[in-house]
Amino acid sequence: MFIFDTFNSIFTLSIKDLRNLRSINRDRLFLAILIIKVILLLSFHPLTHINWFIPFLADSLNNFSLIPWNTFLNNDGNSLSFPYGISMWIAYLPLTSLGWAIDKLFNIDFFTFIGFKLTSLLFDYFTLITLAFLTDFKRIRLLIVLYWSSPLVIYINFFHGQLDVFPVMIMLASICLIRSKKFIASGLFLAIAVSSKFSIIVALPFIIIYLQRRQGVGDELIRFIVYFFGGLILLTIPFFFSNGYYEMVINTREIQKIYSVYLPFGNLAKVYLVPLIYLINIYCIWRLDRITIDLFLVSTGLSFFILLIFIPPSPGWLMWIIPFLVYYEIKAPRNSFILSPIFSIVVLLNNIQIST
Numbered sequence: 001m002f003i004f005d006t007f008n009s010i011f012t013l014s015i016k017d018l019r020n021l022r023s024i025n026r027d028r029l030f031l032a033i034l035i036i037k038v039i040l041l042l043s044f045h046p047l048t049h050i051n052w053f054i055p056f057l058a059d060s061l062n063n064f065s066l067i068p069w070n071t072f073l074n075n076d077g078n079s080l081s082f083p084y085g086i087s088m089w090i091a092y093l094p095l096t097s098l099g100w101a102i103d104k105l106f107n108i109d110f111f112t113f114i115g116f117k118l119t120s121l122l123f124d125y126f127t128l129i130t131l132a133f134l135t136d137f138k139r140i141r142l143l144i145v146l147y148w149s150s151p152l153v154i155y156i157n158f159f160h161g162q163l164d165v166f167p168v169m170i171m172l173a174s175i176c177l178i179r180s181k182k183f184i185a186s187g188l189f190l191a192i193a194v195s196s197k198f199s200i201i202v203a204l205p206f207i208i209i210y211l212q213r214r215q216g217v218g219d220e221l222i223r224f225i226v227y228f229f230g231g232l233i234l235l236t237i238p239f240f241f242s243n244g245y246y247e248m249v250i251n252t253r254e255i256q257k258i259y260s261v262y263l264p265f266g267n268l269a270k271v272y273l274v275p276l277i278y279l280i281n282i283y284c285i286w287r288l289d290r291i292t293i294d295l296f297l298v299s300t301g302l303s304f305f306i307l308l309i310f311i312p313p314s315p316g317w318l319m320w321i322i323p324f325l326v327y328y329e330i331k332a333p334r335n336s337f338i339l340s341p342i343f344s345i346v347v348l349l350n351n352i353q354i355s356t
Contacts, residue, residue: 020137041117046161056082069244083252087196095119127169135330146326162316167197183224191231205282210296257311
């Protein structure tokens with residue numbers, strides 16, 4: 001009931017929505033995959049958790065600070081350990097701290113990992129539910145097959161142990177709130193998503209264009225922009241000028257990859273392909289007189305896909321496009337659902353080959 005009450009306070013659920021949520025929770029395939037994910041959660045510790053994420057969270061609990069990146073680096077921590085903002089840290093802190101407290105009580109090293117991975121499982125579930133809202137609870141079984149049962153999603157979240165599921169889930173919730181005409185909440189949610197993973201800013205121009213085409217330059221668009229930037233400033237500026245935050249969150253290898261693909265132009269100039277193609281995509285969408293929710297989501301997903309094509313991605317980046325791909329397949333004709341499984345299997349095999 002807690003999950004239902006939470007969603008109801010944000011999205012104003014109808015009786016029909018509650019029935020649809022219960023039908024998902026009672027679906028046999030959903031429950032079977034949930035059991036598999038819980039088994040993985042209890043039995044497998046990804047190297048990213050062992051070497052990076054858990055040491056950072058544990059250090060922030062042992063030496064609590066409101067700027068944990070500085071404290072971690074001062075204690076000779078690895079600068080690659082937590083390239084995420086304050087929202088991500090806060091999101092993973094409650095259950096991780098509960099597990100950490102249990103470990104301290106019994107002098108073991110187990111429940112910190114469980115609390116951390118259980119947080120990812122909850123965000124994975126909320127991503128499924130948010131996608132169900134975006135697709136108006138149509139073809140629920142197909143949604144469970146394409147997203148919840150996706151081997152690529154399971155690999156990213158529970159084998160490789162990436163955390164991108166949280167900002168992706170918050171971004172999708174922001175889009176749901178736009179559809180519900182809750183523009184202030186939508187702006188705040190998007191600010192939370194961007195402050196946790198700056199790459200989510202890719203979606204902002206498409207949201208603004210969509211709102212402008214649907215609502216015009218009115219109070220709704222202004223409220224969204226004001227609360228987005230206001231929330232983002234509150235969640236980033238207090239840490240922006242700290243050395244630890246800059247080194248671990250802003251000056252990351254992922255940011256530098258954007259400028260790794262270019263065409264030489266003369267002896268000195270360079271044409272950076274990723275920003276160029278991204279701007280062309282924005283321009284093409286801006287030129288359209290009418291933008292539907294489907295076109296808006298497809299164009300946003302395409303922009304994330306551009307990053308994956310032209311920049312050597314980490315496995316977590318794949319989470320950015322999976323929800324958009326699933327959305328397209330649920331909305332598309334019934335014979336097109338094979339695209340997502342093929343994509344998942346090919347990418348998964350490629351990642352396994354690279355890792356071995």
